[in-house]
Each structure stands twice: as C-alpha cells, then as structure tokens.
Amino acid sequence: MRNQLICLALVLCTLHTACGLYFHISETERKCFIEEVPDETTVIVNYKVELYDPRSNGFMPSSPGIGMHVEVRDSDDKVILSRVYSSQGRMSFTSHTPGEHVICMYSNSTAWFNGAQLRVHLDIQVGEHAIDYANVAQKEKLTELQLRIRQLLDQVEQITKEQNYQRYREERFRHTSESTNSRVLWWSLVQTLVLVLMGFWQMRHLKSFFEAKKLV
Amino acid sequence: MNMLHHQSNNNKNRSMINAIVLLGLLTTLLQCSNAVEFTFDLADNAEDCFYEEIKRNTSAYFEFQVSAGGQLDVDVVLKDPNNQIIYSLDRATFDSHQFTAETTGVYTACFSNKFSAFSHKIVYVDFQVGEEQALPGVDEHATVLTQMETSSQAIHKGLNDILDAQTHHRLREAQGFKRAELINQRVMVWASLETASVVLIGLVQILILRNFFTDRKPSQTRYERL
Numbered sequence: 001m002r003n004q005l006i007c008l009a010l011v012l013c014t015l016h017t018a019c020g021l022y023f024h025i026s027e028t029e030r031k032c033f034i035e036e037v038p039d040e041t042t043v044i045v046n047y048k049v050e051l052y053d054p055r056s057n058g059f060m061p062s063s064p065g066i067g068m069h070v071e072v073r074d075s076d077d078k079v080i081l082s083r084v085y086s087s088q089g090r091m092s093f094t095s096h097t098p099g100e101h102v103i104c105m106y107s108n109s110t111a112w113f114n115g116a117q118l119r120v121h122l123d124i125q126v127g128e129h130a131i132d133y134a135n136v137a138q139k140e141k142l143t144e145l146q147l148r149i150r151q152l153l154d155q156v157e158q159i160t161k162e163q164n165y166q167r168y169r170e171e172r173f174r175h176t177s178e179s180t181n182s183r184v185l186w187w188s189l190v191q192t193l194v195l196v197l198m199g200f201w202q203m204r205h206l207k208s209f210f211e212a213k214k215l216v
Numbered sequence: 217m218n219m220l221h222h223q224s225n226n227n228k229n230r231s232m233i234n235a236i237v238l239l240g241l242l243t244t245l246l247q248c249s250n251a252v253e254f255t256f257d258l259a260d261n262a263e264d265c266f267y268e269e270i271k272r273n274t275s276a277y278f279e280f281q282v283s284a285g286g287q288l289d290v291d292v293v294l295k296d297p298n299n300q301i302i303y304s305l306d307r308a309t310f311d312s313h314q315f316t317a318e319t320t321g322v323y324t325a326c327f328s329n330k331f332s333a334f335s336h337k338i339v340y341v342d343f344q345v346g347e348e349q350a351l352p353g354v355d356e357h358a359t360v361l362t363q364m365e366t367s368s369q370a371i372h373k374g375l376n377d378i379l380d381a382q383t384h385h386r387l388r389e390a391q392g393f394k395r396a397e398l399i400n401q402r403v404m405v406w407a408s409l410e411t412a413s414v415v416l417i418g419l420v421q422i423l424i425l426r427n428f429f430t431d432r433k434p435s436q437t438r439y440e441r442l
Contacts, residue, residue, distance in 0.1 A: 021252050021268045021343060034255040034338065036386065124254050133351050147351055148368045155375040162382050166389075173393050180400040187407040194411055198418040205422055213429060 020046075022121040027109035032102055037126055038165035039098040041158075044130040045070070045123070047105065048088045052117040059119045066118070067108040075099025084108055092130070098165045127161075128154040251344040253383075255283070258290065258337045263328040270317040270345055278303070278325060279342040281310035283390045286335030291328040297321025307331070310387075340387055348376075 025031050035043055049066050050059035068089060072081035074097050081093050095101060107118060131154060137147045210216045258264055270276055282288045287307075294303040294313065297320075303313045317323065327339055361369070 021266055023264070023266050032257060034257070036255065036390075122254075123252055126253070129251070137351075144351070145364060145368065148365070148372065151351060152368065152371055152375065155372070155379065159375065159378055159382065162379070162386070166382070166386065169386075169389055169393070173389070173396060176393065176396045176400050180396065180403055183400065183403050183407065187403070187410075191407075191411065191414070194414055198414060202418060202422055206425065209426060209429075215429065 038161040279312035285337035
C-alpha cells in the first residue's frame with residue numbers, strides 16, 4: 001500500500017514537472033524576460049530547472065547541483081533582486097517605479113562553453129493574477145460571492161493602476177513629441193541664421209581678398 | 217486533519233501518507249497556472265522556442281505582438297506534438313490564434329528572426345491553456361446560478377477583456393513611443409551634421425576660390441615673360 005502511494009506521489013511529481021511553459025537554454029546562456037508593470041504591482045516568478053541527461057536522453061526531474069542566479073532590474077536599471085536559488089525557486093517582488101522590469105536568469109555553472117542543456121519551466125504572474133484566492137478565502141472567511149466581489153475589486157484596482165501608468169506614459173510621449181517639435185523649430189531658425197551669416201562673411205571676405213590682390 | 221485523530225493507530229500512518237499525497241497534489245494544482253504572459257528579447261538571426269504540454273480537447277489561446285525592433289516583424293510557427301504546423305505567419309507584427317488540442321503532448325511555439333541580420337526584436341507573448349482557473353468554492357456547485365452570481369461572472373469576464381485591451385494598447389503605445397524617441401534623436405543628429413556641413417562647405421568654398429586666384433599669378437608672370 002505504502003509503495004503504491006509512493007509510486008503515486010512520484011507520478012504526481014513527474015506530472016508536476018510537465019506543467020506550465022518551458023524552454024531550453026544552454027548552461028552558460030543568460031535569458032531575460034521583460035515585464036512592464038505599473039507601480040505597486042506584485043510580480044511572482046516560479047521556475048524549475050532540469051538538467052539534460054545524455055544517458056537517458058531526457059531531462060532529470062531534479063538536479064540538486066544546479067543553482068540559478070536570478071536578477072531583477074527596474075526601469076531605472078537599479079537591481080531590486082539578485083540572488084542565487086536552487087534548481088527550483090519562487091520569488092516575488094513589488095514594483096516601486098512604473099516601467100519595464102527585466103528578469104534575468106542564468107545558471108551558476110562553471111562551464112566555459114558548450115555546457116549541457118537546461119530545461120527551464122517558467123511561470124510569471126502579475127498583478128491580480130498573483131493573488132492566491134484560496135488563501136484569501138480561508139484567511140478572511142469569505143463566502144463565494146464575497147470572494148468573487150473581492151476578485152472584481154482587485155481587477156478594478158489593477159485597471160486603475162494601469163490607467164495611471166498610461167497617463168504617465170502619455171506624459172512621457174508628449175514630452176518627447178514636444179522636444180522633437182521644438183528642436184525642429186529651433187533648428188530651422190538657427191540654420192537660417194547660419195546660412196545668412198555664412199553668406200555675409202563669404203562676401204565680405206572675398207571682397208577684401210580681391211581688393212588686396214588688386215583684382216577689382 | 218480532524219478526521220485523522222479519530223482513526224486507529226494503524227490507519228493513521230496510511231492516512232498521513234494520503235494527506236501528504238493530497239498536499240502534493242494540491243501544491244501541484246496551485247503552482248500550475250494555465251496562463252502565462254511575458255515579453256522577451258529576440259536576438260538578431262535567432263530563433264526562440266517555447267513548449268507547453270496541452271491535454272487533449274483543451275482549448276488554447278495564443279497571442280503575440282512585436283513591440284520594438286526593425287520593421288516590427290517576426291516569423292511565428294505553432295506546432296503540434298507530431299511536429300505538424302497548425303499555425304504559421306511570416307513577418308507578422310501581431311496576431312492571435314485560438315485552437316483546440318487534438319492530441320495530448322508538447323506543443324511548440326517558435327519565434328524566428330532569421331531574416332533579420334541586424335535588428336533584435338522585443339516580443340510579447342500571451343499563452344493561455346484551458347479555461348481560467350475557477351475561484352475556490354465558486355462555480356463548483358451544481359445548482360443554478362443566482363442573478364448575482366451570473367452578473368458577477370459577466371463583470372469578471374468584462375474586466376478580463378478590459379485588461380487584455382489595455383495590454384494591447386500599452387504595447388501599441390510602446391511602438392509609437394519608440395518611434396518618436398528615434399525621430400527625436402535623428403532630428404538632433406541630423407541638425408548637428410547639417411549645421412557642421414554648411415559651415416564646412418562655406419569655408420572650403422572660400423579656400424578653393426582663393427586658391428584659384430593665387431594659382432593664376434605665377435602663370436600670369438610666365439605669360440608676361442614670354
């Protein structure tokens with residue numbers, strides 16, 4: 001009975017590894033993902049790394065030797081998270097400035113080149129997707145409908161944040177457009193001035209030159 | 217867990233293992249989310265693939281959008297477990313595709329930038345597999361939904377659509393913004409170059425003219441001597 005259960009547990013474990021999106025990178029490669037989020041938004045990153053096993057021509061479900069370096073940078077290129085995790089990790093961070101947050105992952109492998117292949121299962125959840133409602137319902141003892149309303153509220157809040165971010169982006173865009181506009185305007189004025197001055201100087205210079213050479 | 221205490225010692229062990237297995241199953245279900253959105257940087261001349269296992273008869277929704285780089289185009293291919301192409305687009309900026317998995321297995325989504333030797337692309341991907349996970353407790357009972365529940369569900373769906381639309385517009389705005397930044401920079405660079413070349417041409421013109429008149433003098437003197 002116990003063996004059967006352990007078998008079942010193992011099967012479940014392997015099933016778990018097969019879940020979610022995954023991709024392949026080499027041991028020395030660095031892979032980055034960009035999440036563009038408004039401020040005060042929680043981002044949860046889940047990952048699991050499997051090492052390629054040449055003997056079985058497959059991927060080992062657990063590879064204890066592998067560690068992953070995870071680095072998160074915010075829109076000002078400031079490091080807000082930089083840590084080495086094991087082959088499986090879960091991290092969360094909250095954005096303090098709106099903008100592009102870059103999440104980079106690379107293994108702590110010491111191979112110089114031609115490292116083995118790694119399979120990385122990755123799951124990134126942003127904003128209200130990152131909230132675990134089962135937990136919320138249990139903690140706050142909410143009924144089904146209350147929980148649903150709670151979810152709607154979170155969504156509306158996320159939309160509001162997104163709209164504030166949109167306002168900020170619009171402002172940035174307008175700044176760029178206005179800068180281009182004023183540059184074009186000033187440049188045309190300066191260019192005209194330069195041309196007039198240049199022509200004036202050329203004439204004067206040539207005149208004095210010819211006079212000095214007694215050509216006129 | 218209360219039930220465990222009422223059981224005999226012999227059964228206790230087994231129930232414990234049962235509980236552990238259940239816990240494992242639960243964490244599996246909890247950690248397994250069926251929708252993932254991300255943006256990645258596709259290097260020039262590169263091809264990036266993403267894989268996801270999809271069960272038979274599950275509907276999946278795939279969406280991508282190129283938000284920066286070159287002509288904002290990328291080659292996209294979706295393949296089923298038998299390596300057959302179920303969806304493919306060349307040089308596309310954005311599109312979405314909904315499909316139902318016909319076999320259980322690993323589906324592949326590949327983005328190729330092989331045609332572009334210089335520009336790398338920023339690609340946003342949204343991959344949803346199956347229906348959205350139901351709220352715990354909600355949508356589980358078999359009874360007919362009350363009007364409150366149906367409306368709240370409808371609102372939830374509507375808000376999801378709003379969030380998707382916002383993402384789409386945010387990415388479009390990003391395209392526009394990057395273009396505007398580029399124009400701003402180009403105007404700056406071109407203005408400086410233009411001014412520099414006008415001044416340079418003016419100076420060179422004068423020098424050449426002066427040269428013409430100073431060069432003629434020795435030949436004139438030679439003429440006179442002859």
